[in-house]
Amino acid sequence: MGGDVDDSLHDVIRFDAQRHPPAGSPPINPLEELHYALETMQTHFFELWLGTWPNSIDWTGAVLGTYVDAALYTLTNSLEYILPTLEGAELPVEGQRVENEINKYFSQVISYYFGENDFAIRTQAHDDMLWVVLGWLQSVRFIDLHTAKHYPASRRGASGEWYGVQFMSAFAHRAHVFYDLAAKGWDTKLCGGGMTWNPHLRPYKNAITNELFISASIEMYLYFPGDRNPSPFVAGSDAGSSADAGAAGIPVAKPHDPKYLRAAIDGYAWLKDSNMTNERGLYVDGFHIHGWSHNGSIGTGKCDERNEMVYTYNQGVLLSGLRGLWESTDDRSYLEDGHTLVRNVINATGWKPKPDSSGSAGSNNGTGRWAGLGRGGILEEMCDAAGTCTQNGQTFKGIFFHHLTLFCAPLPRRPLVPGRTYAATPVEASLHAQSCKEYAPWVAFNARAAMKTRNERGEFGMWWGWPAGKGHLDGDRRGFEAPPLPDGAVDYRNNASALLDWKWSGFRHGRVPSTPEWRRRTWAASSQAHAEAESGNRDANDRGRGRTVETQGGGVSVLRAMWELVKMYGGEK
Template sequence: MKWQAAVFLALLGGSVTPALAAPWKKLRPKMAIDAMLSFYNQTDGRWSTEAPWWITGNALQATLDYMAKTGSREYIPQAVNTFTKQSAPLPWWPSGGGDFRADSTDDTGWWSLASVRMFDLTGDQQYLTYAKEDEAYMYSFWSNDTCQGGIIWDIPSRSYKNAISNELYLKLAASLHNRIPGDTFYLSRAKQSWTWFKNSGMINGDNLINDGLSEASNGICSNNGGQTWTYNQGVILGGLAELYKATRDRSLLETARRIADAVTTSAFLSPNGILTEPCEADDSCGSDAPAFKGIFVRNLDELQDVLPGNPYRKYLDVQTTSAYNLDRNSSTGNLYGLKWAGPFDEIEIARQTSAVSLLVAAL
């Protein structure tokens, strides 16, 4: 078959004509997911038990997104196993009571959005119930005492209003509304969340989102000037896309486009056109940040789905071409490193989840 010849040529470093490129492009995310399964622990349902807990929720999301896009159901057994094993009370946070209630609101947010996607794939109400219970848990940490609202990040200390927890909550509430006929409850909360967020000051003058807010002694908060992590720029795009589906308010898309364009044209976040995490320059990304870029492109793709003309298709294609050619492990060909501009550095689960989300976004 012609596409098999294209795969063979690509493996040898040869060229692939445009007419033959599409089937090969569809194979890349599957091959990356199959490689990611080398991290999977059937016993506890985690992709790398040693990695931060939320990374498994993100790997699960990337795998579910692939199935949603392609119609495949190949990885449903792993997904069911992960939900079953990891919905129990957590050893380090048994007071959460299970159902993905963790000691930081953003951890819960990642799992709740994966639950929404699993509901989309299966129609099983249990997964929507997980998402509803997690929404209630996250919202229980909404506080008007500081910053005039917003959800706190760290539950034990009841501290820090940050971007990611509030972006995840916005996306979750809007997603629930869009899947529950006749809902007004979750729509009201999604609108409340967005009104607070857009007025919080976290969106800076460059249309980028800093990490969070600093609180003054009088309870007034302002942008803390923290790092503009790529996932902070990403999740808000998916959240605004979901809220737009609910309201058809085009101002939401205008705001999202400004943020997305700020990233894709930024000499800091997209030097030479390749998405780059700020921590890559000094190799300080740790165990969390290597997953962030995949989250950005996942949500950029979700925004693109509600925009005419696929405005970010070329940007996504540039990322996949660079990562595939410059950031793959030479011995396996299906494991990816940190820097999509290359060179490949090391095998690690957060890096791989990011690459999977990129390859899925480009489908």
């Protein structure tokens, strides 16, 4: 394929990062870079004997597990080989090498199933539970794809079934358990609906919990294979007690249950009508209810105190939900809303490609000025420049790119489940593909920026815009400054004391606290970053928490996004 987008993609995937290729060598293969990033994450941060990443926390571990499965999904979908089922047949050496590598990482996924702190997560916030649901449904999707592509005879009842299939029911059961626990967070007493973030705190109806509920609900409808395990469910709708149902072989939960579709439709209808987007079309963090108190008063009962804080992941999780809603209803407005949101995000990074003398699209028109969610074309958290991101903030950008990748996959031309899902018309498939093709240079630009943060161990940093700072921003000091928080914004995810300062357990007044103190701290940290960086004494990505398993996960996710969009939309020639 030709055109400006193709030329720009071809140029932007010629990496020159920490692993410098010899002069005149071909472009580094993005698929190889994805594998290298995954290998680094699992080798440096995962402990097999514990079955987890010890330095992660419960919800970031669930996200990391999702990244591993998603990377395996990409690897198995990008490489062609068929496992022989005839006795005495041999698999070609390259195919066996790839299969061994996939099995190695999948065994770590199995280890994480037993290492995940699932008992603790059952008592945590509703969003924590929903990350678990999405993670194990991603595992189910990978098992299905890997079996279909590389063990096709097993689908016909022949011998040679892939060993991973035996874990399908366990993964599905965990997704089912945590979905049902989280669904209790849907509340109609306040704000006319919506998910409540944390049952243990003052009511907060935030973007991420509602987006997760939408995406998890629609994925349960599309991909959940059913569950015959009666534990710990009290009753089965089809056969007396759930124990009786399980013993009789009757599913406790059936696949493609319309209740999941209804939950997703209702969830998005509420979110879309909630006034949770700002003037740039970006989702802010959420709403409190004025006058609510622990003495039983619900105050106004309305979502009327909006926290103006903006995070990258609040723009991402919804995308996979919108994609699934289109596939389940054939309502094109869901796709249109998703593409509008993606374009709003890209615009909020300051990405303004312009044709250069060769006719290909330019990389960016960045000036270092904050555009709402980044600068210079690079996606950024507000905490990046100051080096104040917590484990929460360090995880967000990877989440955005994971869900963008799910959203941009080519639309199916045949229904996934005839009679329950829909296929795209040629026009719909073409429009969706063309839009995602236009995003590909921006995705690849961010991937290249992320790669330039790697240290000598191959570990990714948090602030992807830093390495290009003095270059593409021409030494403009504004390229290093932390942006001030928006008026009316409280950064719960990166200021642990904000929860206490706002007296979540005993809130006595309804006004959003002012933010000058947070601004002062942020700018002070930013000034220190200037001095350290310009003196050459310190890598900006070693500040704060430094390079962590969460920042490495972000690298895995953005490289997967780049490869998938390059592969799907013609970036390589």
